[in-house]
Amino acid sequence: MTNVPAIEVRGLTRVFESRKGFLFREVSRTEALRGLDLTVEPEAIFGLLGPNGAGKTTLVKILSTLLLPSTGTALVLGHDVVEESAWLRPRIGLVLGGERGLYNRINARDNLRYFADLYGIPPHEREHRIDEVLERVGLEGAADRRVEEYSRGMKQKLHIARGILHRPQVLFLDEPTIGLDPKSARETRKLVRSLVSDGVTIFLTTHYMFEAEELCPEIAVMSKGRIVARDTVAGLRQLVGGDRTLEAEAYGFEDREVDAIRHLPGVSKVVSEEYGPRTRLTVRLRSLETTPDQVVATLPGHPELAVRERRTSLEDVYLDLVEEEAP
Amino acid sequence: MATADVPHVSRVRATEASLRLAFQMFVADPQWLIPSMIAPVVFGLVAFELFQGAGPDFLTYAILGAGMMSMWGQTLYGSGWAIGQDREFGTLEPTVQSPTPYVYVVLGRVLWNVVSGLAGGGIVYLVVLAVAGAPPALPDPLGFVALFLFVMLTLAAVGILFSAAWVYTRYSGFIQNVGEFAFYVGTGCMFPVVILPFWTNPIALVFPPTWALDALRYLAIPGYVGFAWGFWPDLLGAVATTVVYVAVAGAIFRRVELHVLAKGNLSDY
CATH class of the missing domain: 3.30.70.2730 (Alpha-Beta Plaits)
Structure with missing residues (x-):
């Protein structure tokens, strides 16, 4: 374990601007993050809870180099997410989940082959690595089926398979069990635990309290773009x-x-x-x-x-x- | 599964992967039959009807023009749609988030579209061949093939630049729709640029394929008079404009990426 925090965020803000109208443009501003500070230690699961619109996905997207912050700094593995995104991208994984984000007309294996090549996984390792992650998420029997034939739960598993294909050091999971049946959700939680034992740092956002309680030694609660509390579950109980x-x-x-x-x-x-x-x-x-x-x-x-x-x-x-x- | 050492990302492999994916998506989606198979047949028949009776050299002119229209449609639509589809499928985010610079992903898609456009050009040739017979033999077949490949490169250069617009905003469809017809007329695919009003000429000369196609016609049609300047100035113009397009595309892609990361609209469709 290194001494460098897996994630270190200081004074992070993010403002979204949206424009309406053609001749008379109306600009509205939404503050998604309002001066956020956060440190996450490596090789653990950190849980982030918050209602819809709290800023969880915005934070995940900034940390995974998909969105620029308005002000403040965010370091992942000690590297700046804006200035050093090229260094970071091969070392982090992102699972946004949902129905979108996959090439539905081709099969799961071809989806993974494409991303394996984009991540530079060596050709001699590629097929083995694909088989490994498919087995790990329980999709080995459906690898050659078109993704459009998959259930919501299977798509979610494929999202996770893609997220871990390149063996990231930090994995961002944005509501990974949303829409999954109880059995699939339990399997996903088991997988998440096993990833941590492999040395991966997991940054997990979820709506499900029991999931956070079960998986995360440390939890932060986010509301209106700020962290309003952060502690262990026992610590949070005392807090309220x-x-x-x-x-x-x-x-x-x-x-x-x-x-x-x-x-x-x-x-x-x-x-x-x-x-x-x-x-x-x-x-x-x-x-x-x-x-x-x-x-x-x-x-x-x-x-x-x-x-x-x-x-x-x-x-x-x-x-x-x-x-x-x-x- | 232990965390892995970070491998080197081969840009050639990434481009090949993007090309392969474009092919797989093409095969899996029957809607592409219309632009790739049916449109070239229509272009070929229209070209034959327009130029029949104008002499055998005009047959070559018509084949080249209709073939270029088909290839252009494929390149422009294909390149735009490839990125548009990434937006629609929600795959733009994970692709941009990968370590491969997005311009290489675009390059792969554009190369596939150029290849499928080439097939469209081949269909045009076969249609005209079927209805009007074989055009006259080419005076310099090897030079023609080399130049033809260069024409494909000029199309790819334009395709990459248009793709940047699709990455930039989800509203790029209108550029594509306007661009397609402006190109058909403005570049002299079907009609010589010289018969257009003089003010349209500078617009036509902005497109590398205008120059390249004119050079191709100089090479394929004995006695052809296109631009007043002849084959070599045409070739020089094609090379110069292509270099500019590629340079601009390379320069703006990083800026486009920063812009979309700042706006946060990668998942918008």
Whole structure:
């Protein structure tokens, strides 16, 4: 393992401009990244969570040399993504996924042959390398079928096969399991883990909390172009108020009842949400001082009251962090 | 799978890979039958109808003109569409992200289109041969073949430059559509440039194939009078304009790439 961070980002911004109209042009500006700082250590999986439009794909595209930043610097393997893109491109892989990005009218093997040549994989190694990645993603039996006959999951696997064909040192995976059935998603996660054991640094963006929790020792949450939190899953739980959560449901609560819950010992946060005729109070607990029985005792006059205790999930953490950022 | 040492990217291999892919996509897509097979037949028949009865030398003129129209259509459309298709398929991003400079990918596509354009020219020849009989023997067959190959190079030079426009923006189709007909008329494919209004001549002379085709006609048709300057000035003009096109293409491709990376529109279609 080297001492150079796999990824180092300082003050990164990216503004998109779009123009409308012909004679009277209207220019609108969107700030996709707003002064982002980030360091990722090598040979690990780093997870990036964030809602749609948070700037995750913009960041991935800048780091993979497909987009220029507006200001700031981004280094991958210690090399600048703008000035040294030619050095970086053979050393990084990118999996954007989705239905597009492949030559659908030809077969998977020919797709991979084309990219193997663009990556300079030696001719005597090419076929072996293609067989290796096809087997690794589980497409060895469909290698000679046209890609247009592939299911969404198979296309996703082919995207990944192309991303690892040249054996990159850093692999950017942008929502790699989106649209996959549970079995394919599980296989993909297994593959991602095995890549790390081969020494690859994985930069993973995902919407799926359980996926991030399962794969990533470290997670950053992104919202509106900024990193709003970064820690281990346990660290993030503490950040939003603890790793225990109580949920109390009834047909409406009065404000004084919610205040009373808020003042119970160890309560760090109370969120009230309406579900049709019912209201759910989500109570985040910092310690073991408060029990479900105490919550029931604080809410008398609700015979229908249901209280349950669970571990604070990464989804709770994510929603808390993203909602704090909301206007 | 361990991470690999970074291999040297052979630009020749990358160009060959791009050419191979273009061929595979061509074979897999029946829509290409129209420009590659049917259009040359139409061009050949139109040329025959226009020039029949004008003498055997005009037959050669017609074959060269219709063949050039066919080759031009293939080169321009093929080169543009190759990049346009990369946009449509979403493959422009992973291709640009690879270590191969994109100009070599374009070169491969253009070379394939030149080869398929050559097949179109061959079809034109066969059509005219079938309906009007064989044209007169060429006075200098070897020189003709060498010059013909050079004509293909001039077409490739124009094709590469047009491809840069497709990388630049998804709205390049209009350049392609306008360019095709301007070229047909402006370069004297079918009609001699000299019969066009004088103000059109400078436009015609901007295209390398105008010069190259005129040189080819000087070589193939005894007594041909095209530009007032003759075969050698034509050849010189063709070489000079081709060098300029290739130099401009080489210079602007990196800038075009930086522009699209700055705009972030590589995945737009």
